[in-house]
Amino acid sequence: MESMEIDRGKAPSTEEEKKEGKAIVLVLVGLPGSGKSTFCDEVVKVYRRRPWVRVCQDTINKGKAGTKIQCLSAATNALKEGKNVIIDRCNINREQRADFLKLGSAQTEIHAVVLNLPTKLCISRSVERTEHEGNLYGVKAAAVVNQMLPKKELPKLSEGFNRITFCENETDVKEAIYLYASLGPLDSLPSGRFGHNKTDTTIQLGIMKFLKKKASDIIVEKVEEFVSRIGRARLILVDLSRESKILSLVKAKAAHRNIGRNKFFTFVGDITQLHSQGGLYCNVIANAANWRLKPGGGGVNAAIFKAAGPELEMATNESADCLRPGKSVVVPLPSSSSLFAKEGVTHVIHVLGPNMNPQRPDCLKDDYVQGSKILREAYSSLFEGFVSILESQGIVTPAKDDQKAKREGAHVSDSNKKQKGSEQSLKHGVKHWATWFQALYNVAMDPAKDENIVLEKTDDVVVINDAFPKAQKHFLVIARLDGLDSLADVCKEHVTLLKTMHDVGLKWVEKSLDENKSLTFRLGYHSVPSMKQLHLHVISQDFDSNHLKHKKHWNSFNTRFFLDSVNVIKELEDTGSVTLITDDFRSMELRCNRCRSAHPNLPRLKSHVRSCKAPFPADLLQNGRLFTSEGNA
DNA sequence: GTTCTAGAAC
DNA sequence: GTTCTAGAAC
Numbered sequence: 236m237e238s239m240e241i242d243r244g245k246a247p248s249t250e251e252e253k254k255e256g257k258a259i260v261l262v263l264v265g266l267p268g269s270g271k272s273t274f275c276d277e278v279v280k281v282y283r284r285r286p287w288v289r290v291c292q293d294t295i296n297k298g299k300a301g302t303k304i305q306c307l308s309a310a311t312n313a314l315k316e317g318k319n320v321i322i323d324r325c326n327i328n329r330e331q332r333a334d335f336l337k338l339g340s341a342q343t344e345i346h347a348v349v350l351n352l353p354t355k356l357c358i359s360r361s362v363e364r365t366e367h368e369g370n371l372y373g374v375k376a377a378a379v380v381n382q383m384l385p386k387k388e389l390p391k392l393s394e395g396f397n398r399i400t401f402c403e404n405e406t407d408v409k410e411a412i413y414l415y416a417s418l419g420p421l422d423s424l425p426s427g428r429f430g431h432n433k434t435d436t437t438i439q440l441g442i443m444k445f446l447k448k449k450a451s452d453i454i455v456e457k458v459e460e461f462v463s464r465i466g467r468a469r470l471i472l473v474d475l476s477r478e479s480k481i482l483s484l485v486k487a488k489a490a491h492r493n494i495g496r497n498k499f500f501t502f503v504g505d506i507t508q509l510h511s512q513g514g515l516y517c518n519v520i521a522n523a524a525n526w527r528l529k530p531g532g533g534g535v536n537a538a539i540f541k542a543a544g545p546e547l548e549m550a551t552n553e554s555a556d557c558l559r560p561g562k563s564v565v566v567p568l569p570s571s572s573s574l575f576a577k578e579g580v581t582h583v584i585h586v587l588g589p590n591m592n593p594q595r596p597d598c599l600k601d602d603y604v605q606g607s608k609i610l611r612e613a614y615s616s617l618f619e620g621f622v623s624i625l626e627s628q629g630i631v632t633p634a635k636d637d638q639k640a641k642r643e644g645a646h647v648s649d650s651n652k653k654q655k656g657s658e659q660s661l662k663h664g665v666k667h668w669a670t671w672f673q674a675l676y677n678v679a680m681d682p683a684k685d686e687n688i689v690l691e692k693t694d695d696v697v698v699i700n701d702a703f704p705k706a707q708k709h710f711l712v713i714a715r716l717d718g719l720d721s722l723a724d725v726c727k728e729h730v731t732l733l734k735t736m737h738d739v740g741l742k743w744v745e746k747s748l749d750e751n752k753s754l755t756f757r758l759g760y761h762s763v764p765s766m767k768q769l770h771l772h773v774i775s776q777d778f779d780s781n782h783l784k785h786k787k788h789w790n791s792f793n794t795r796f797f798l799d800s801v802n803v804i805k806e807l808e809d810t811g812s813v814t815l816i817t818d819d820f821r822s823m824e825l826r827c828n829r830c831r832s833a834h835p836n837l838p839r840l841k842s843h844v845r846s847c848k849a850p851f852p853a854d855l856l857q858n859g860r861l862f863t864s865e866g867n868a
Numbered sequence: 869g870t871t872c873t874a875g876a877a878c
Numbered sequence: 879g880t881t882c883t884a885g886a887a888c
Contacts, residue, residue: 570888573886671869672869674869702869765869835882836883837882
C-alpha cells in the first residue's frame with residue numbers, strides 16, 4: 236500500500252510555475268558528517284548556473300566559527316545582491332531554523348534539503364575525517380553528534396518552507412545536488428515535500444499496518460452486509476500484488492464467515508485489465524479516488540483514469556467536483572472509453588477512504604476509531620452505489636429499508652481496490668463489443684429465444700455452431716450455470732459439469748465423423764475467452780475456414796492458450812482449479828498444427844496447412860487430445 | 869467477437 | 879504496386 240502520498244511529486248500548478256526569478260534560501264539540515272559542505276561545494280562551485288552564496292557558520296568569522304546572527308546578516312546581504320543562499324549549518328531543530336525562515340518574502344523562497352543519512356554513517360564520517368572547517372573531527376565529533384541527536388527535529392512545511400527535499404541516502408543526495416546545481420536563474424521548483432521522510436514513513440507504516448488488519452475486517456463485514464442485496468451479481472476484491480496482505484486477510488476471513496465464492500472472492504490482477512488479462516467480466520469497478528476526483532497521483536487512481544481515457548474524466552466531471560472521505564460517486568462510463576470497449580466496464584464508482592496522511596488536510600493522524608468509521612462509510616457508500624446500478628438495470632428490485640451512511644470525515648486513497656463485477660448490467664442498447672461478449676450468456680440463459688441456432692439443449696448445456704467457425708466443423712458447448720463466466724470461475728464442484736460438456740462435445744464429434752470420416756477433432760477451452768459464459772470449443776483440425784483471418788485466431792486454437800478439455804478436467808480433479816495461460820500471442824510465431832513448421836504470415840500458414848499431410852505431433856496423439864473416426868487418437 | 873483501414877512489410 | 883497486420887471502431 237505504497238500510494239499514500241499520491242500527490243507527491245506532481246507537476247506544479249500554473250501559478251506555481253510563474254514564480255520565475257525568485258531567489259532561494261536553501262537551508263541545509265543535517266548532522267555533522269551528513270555531507271552539507273560537499274553539497275554546497277557541488278552546487279556552488281561546479282555549476283554556477285544560478286549565483287549561489289554559501290553561508291557557513293563554521294567559517295563565517297574570518298575563517299573561524301561564527302554566530303547565527305552573522306549567518307543571517309551574510310544571507311541578507313547576499314539576497315540584496317541578487318544572490319541565492321545556502322545555509323550550511325546543522326539547523327537540526329525548528330528553533331535553529333526559525334530565523335532563516337524569516338528571510339522568506341514574495342521575492343524569496345525558503346527551501347530545505349534534509350541530509351537525513353544514517354546517524355552511524357554521519358558519526359563515522361565526522362570521526363574519520365582529518366580536517367574540518369569547524370575543527371570537528373575525531374572523538375569530539377562523535378560526542379557532538381550524539382549530543383545533537385535528541386534535539387533532532389525534521390523540518391515541516393508548516394514552519395514556513397516552500398519546499399523540503401528529504402535525502403535518505405547518497406543517491407538522494409546526488410539527485411538533490413543535481414536538482415539545485417542545474418537550476419537556472421529563472422527556473423523554479425515545485426513547492427511541497429519531496430523524497431522520503433524516514434521517521435514519518437515509519438509512523439505511516441504503523442498506521443497502514445493497523446489499517447490493513449482493520450480494513451480487512453471492515454471489508455468482510457460490509458460484504459456480508461450487502462451480499463444479499465446484489466442479486467446474482469458478484470463482488471470481487473482485486474489487488475495487483477500476490478503478496479497483498481489485505482487480500483489474504485480478507486480471503487481468509489470471508490472463507491471463515493462462509494461467504495460463498497459465487498458471491499464474493501479475491502483476485503490478484505490489474506483492475507484495468509480484468510477481462511483482457513484476468514479473464515473476468517466486471518461491469519463495475521471501484522476506484523480509490525482522490526478528493527478532487529482528478530486523474531494522476533500514483534496508484535490505482537492514475538491507472539484507472541489512464542485506462543479509461545478522457546471519457547472517464549469528462550463523465551466524472553459531470554457527476555461531481557470533489558468527494559468527501561467516506562463517500563462515493565457512481566460514474567457511467569461512455570462506450571467510447573477504452574475501458575468500456577476493451578474490458579466491458581460500464582461504470583466506475585469513485586470512493587474516498589479516510590485520510591491518514593499527515594501531508595493532507597483532514598488528516599486523522601492516529602485516530603483509528605474515526606478512521607475505521609470512515610472506512611466503513613466508504614464501503615457502505617460504495618456498495619450502495621453498486622446496488623443502485625443493479626436496481627437501475629432491474630437486476631435487483633429496490634429494497635424497502637434504505638439504509639444509508641452519511642457522515643463527514645477525512646480522506647486519502649487506499650490503494651487496495653474494491654471492485655465489483657456484475658452479470659448482465661448492460662443496459663439501454665449498449666452495443667458493440669459489450670453485446671458480443673454477452674451473446675453466449677444470453678443463449679445459455681434463454682435458449683428458447685435463439686431456438687433457430689440451438690443444436691441441442693439440456694439442463695446443463697446448450698450446443699450451437701460457432702457463429703464464425705474457424706474450421707469445417709466448429710461447435711460450442713455452452714454451460715448453462717449462471718455465474719460461470721469462464722475457466723477462471725471453475726472449481727472442483729464443476730468437475731461433473733465439465734465432464735458433461737466433454738461428453739456432449741464428443742457426441743457432436745461422432746455426429747460429424749459420421750458425415751465426414753476424414754475429420755479430426757480437438758475439444759478445449761480458451762484460457763481467456765472473449766465471450767462470456769463458459770464454453771467448450773469442439774473444433775475440427777483442418778482450420779479450413781474463411782473466418783480464420785488473424786494470427787490470434789490461429790494461435791488461440793494452436794498454442795498452450797488452448798486448454799484441452801481432458802487436461803482441464805484432470806487438473807481440476809487433481810488441484811481444484813485450472814491454470815490459465817495469458818500469453819499475448821498476437822506477435823507469437825505461426826506454426827503448423829501437424830508438422831510444426833513456422834510460417835511468416837497467416838495466408839502462407841493457411842495455404843501450408845491445407846496441403847500438410849504430416850501426422851499430428853506426438854504430444855497431441857499420445858494424451859488422448861485428438862478425436863478421429865478411429866476413436867480416441 | 870468482427871469490420872475497417874492506415875501504414876508497414878514485402 | 880500488392881499483401882498483410884495491428885489497432886481503432888463498432
